[in-house]
Amino acid sequence: MPSAAERTRTLVQSTSSAVLLLPGPFPVRPEQLMPEERSVGPDGEVLLVFPADSPAVRAATHAQDGELPVVLEITDVAPVSVPNRIRSRAWISGWLTCVRGVAEPGRMLLRLEVGEARVDDLWGTGMVEPEAFASAAADPLVEYEAELLQHLHAAHGDQVRQLCALAGDRAAGTRAVPVALDRFGLRVRFSGGAGRRVFDARFDFREPVRDIAGLRRAMHQLFEAAASG
Template sequence: MSGNIPPAAVAVAAGTPAERLRTLLVAADSVTLLTPTHRAELTGRHRVGPDGRLRVEVPADSGAAHELAREGDLPAVVHVVDLAPIPMPDRVRGRAALTGWLTVEGLRGRRPDLVAVLHLATAGITDTDGTAPVDPDAFATARPDPIAPAETELLRRLDADARTVEQLTGLLPARLRQDGARIHLLRLDRAGIVLRVQSPAGSAARPHDVRLPFARPMRDPDQLGARIDALLGRPPRRVSRAGR
């Protein structure tokens, strides 16, 4: 099988812009807060609460925290960058920006870091599925992709299976598999696998991202093997589990 991306591309949606943004925030590699006069790195200090609002913990010793404590609320922009967990020359696979008003909500931890909530006004995302604005109300009610918490482990495990990666690469059109092209696993979600095709060294061409869609969405990580078997046209595997 080669150069034959399955026709199931329309069977599973990759997610709405709001869902994609919620997914990006699950394991973002860089989260940066910008206020009118200060900047703070907040990677690992952010979460979306049950009310669908983004909350951040602003370091107590930062200029942004002092400014926020003094003013009570501030206009703010949160920039988010998502990187692929697999090593490759260009690992950036998603960017987003959220703007709104940041309001102090409380203190947290031994050091009194400020917990602030972003009252979202506008948002936008650029990722492997395109560029789109995100409606604040849609963001509040959206849910992240169910595979997102396990994606890093699953992608790394899949990347270690050279035979399967080669077979997945064989699904790409021949024009993308030119000599010297570097092809990497970029993303995994309920809708499928995304490969990044990078041109041979010395080429100025931008990377080309291609989605290999599943015929049915994954509901949990345990279904990955079956989805890949179907994608590659392999017979279903039999899995025996202790206690089942």
């Protein structure tokens, strides 16, 4: 199971939507507070790129003592159509400052020093300290997960449905859709069936994968196990 710090770090480095929550009443549209780019710096700080005239840059520029307390809220939605599509949320609170002279003209790099973080996802909830966030690594499949899930759903739907055999009687007659993928395994959401239930089943790989080549082997082993009952 990935740690709360790893799951949070993965969300930050994913393509999930993010919005910066500023203190006080700011009459701005939500899209004005969505960073154009985000990444994690060498010391575990979150780096955000905004237009130079954005409300976030103005607020950070005029903050008392040069630091603005903010929260970065990240919302992750499954890239395939399933019931209950929101997979996870994370909240990263800390202090925002401007980093001048780094971003391209018309843009400003903002540095979010992490105070604490909280994640609420398919694994559960967890608090993350700054040191744990800084030392954690994003899941190696984060860059490809959305495309891989869409490919599994569109091109390997029959094989995914065969996983019902490994999920037991409760999966009989249900619709099976791959909903999450990481280095430890595949999560499938089952819906419909006699009781019209919606539930997830987790299918762990024999060992964690490190790259796409390892994932291909792991998926082949998983589908072989399902085919053999």
